[in-house]
Structure formats: C-alpha cells, structure tokens
Amino acid sequence: MADDGSRSPLARVVARALLVLTIASQDAEAALLDATLPVLQDTMRALGVDPMVAVGFGAGAMAGSALRGGDLLSLVDPDRKPLPLSKIYVRPGRGKFGVGLVCVRDVPQGARICKCYPDFSKTVSMASLDKLEPGVRETIHEIWDCVNYPPGKCLVPTDYEAAFPIIGFINHSRQPNCEYDYKRNAIVASRPLRKGEEATVDYFMYQEEGSYTWEHAATGFSPDYIKTVYSQKL
Numbered sequence: 001m002a003d004d005g006s007r008s009p010l011a012r013v014v015a016r017a018l019l020v021l022t023i024a025s026q027d028a029e030a031a032l033l034d035a036t037l038p039v040l041q042d043t044m045r046a047l048g049v050d051p052m053v054a055v056g057f058g059a060g061a062m063a064g065s066a067l068r069g070g071d072l073l074s075l076v077d078p079d080r081k082p083l084p085l086s087k088i089y090v091r092p093g094r095g096k097f098g099v100g101l102v103c104v105r106d107v108p109q110g111a112r113i114c115k116c117y118p119d120f121s122k123t124v125s126m127a128s129l130d131k132l133e134p135g136v137r138e139t140i141h142e143i144w145d146c147v148n149y150p151p152g153k154c155l156v157p158t159d160y161e162a163a164f165p166i167i168g169f170i171n172h173s174r175q176p177n178c179e180y181d182y183k184r185n186a187i188v189a190s191r192p193l194r195k196g197e198e199a200t201v202d203y204f205m206y207q208e209e210g211s212y213t214w215e216h217a218a219t220g221f222s223p224d225y226i227k228t229v230y231s232q233k234l
Helices: 009-025 030-046 052-067 134-144 212-218 225-229
Strands: 090-095 098-103 112-115 121-125 153-157 178-181 186-189 198-201
Touching: 090 198, 134 153, 134 225, 186 198, 212 225
Parallel strands: 178 198
Antiparallel strands: 090 098, 098 198, 112 186, 121 153, 178 186
16 A cells, blocks of 8 residues: 555554554464554554554454454455456356356456455364265365365355355366466466356466365366365265
C-alpha cells in the first residue's frame, strides 16, 4: 500500500496498523504479535496518537472479517477479494483428464484463472478425520489439498455446501497452459487460452515436493494413494 504523502498522520498510522496486523493475523503465534504491536504502538506515540487505536482497530477488523468467513488479508490484497463477475474465465467441466477447469471464453495471458487459498476453510489435525468414512476423507483431501502440510495438519471446509474451491478442479499436465504466480498466490494463464480449452497446471512445479498432491501425481494418481496417509487399516 503506497503512501503518497497526502494522507493525514492518523490515516497513515491506521494504514500501517492494518498492514502490520494483517501480517500478524496470518500467523497466530504470540511471538509475532508481541513483536509487531510494540513497534506499531511506539510509532503511534511518536505521532501523538493513542496507541490503543492499533489494538482496537486490529481487533475490530479481524473480528468483522472472521464473522464474514474471510480473513484480514482480503481487506488489502485484491487477489483475496471476491472475484468480479467480469473476471470469470473458467468453470468445472469435461476435460481431457476428467472433470477439470474449462475456459468459458478466450483468456488473455497472465489472467487469473483461480486463487489458490479457498475461502471458508480451516486447518485441523489429520487425526481429527480418522473416524470419517474413507470416501469423505478422499473428497476433502482431493479438493482442499494441504494434506499433512504442515505435518500432521490438513485443510478442511468450514461450509462444505458453499465452499467448493475452483482450484480443486484444475488438472495436472506436464505440458500445462497455466502456472502458479507466487506473488498473487493464484493460478494464471501462462499463454493465451481459447474458449473450450482446458486449463491445466504442472503439479510438480506448482506443489512442493513431498506434499500430498505432488506425491499423488508421482504415483500416477493411484486410487489407493489416499490410504497411505492414514495409519489405520481401512
């Protein structure tokens, strides 16, 4: 967020507070909060502003965002905000590799195909899914990914009926037409795509080696792979 010098001191402090607390909200570690808040409060004192504004502002923003099912980063990152209807390029459909993402119109190079972090999701322990039917676990893992990442954790939906992420449908190809954009945390078109063409990405380039999706692709997408991430006999 650029500061062009036209903002008031309070506006600049509030903007800075939002950015600092955005980072803090992405990591609930107390050490991070302890490190960022004192720095922010010292800055506010130097400007003659009550440092508790930072605490109140951050708490209010995070609470409001949580109630909406989102996160604080969505307030300042355009790629985390809801996608405008004019920016829709793909939909789930029949592709060469089964159900995938098919272009509903021509797509310019660099256009965002889909974001990589699904809304309405949370990280839980894998052990908490032990009692679920294997088919349910497989569905969750294939669509929400992030299995055993970080170790012992996985991503699950907070509202299954409203939260199907588009990213869960993109298929793997060793000759992909899309790629992962680290800065935007999104899949983007690596070349112009035509209407009706399937959007694909190379899982070996997009995913970290050792991740569930990377390992699953390495097995040739064996239907038995889902069982290898659980210790109990299914």
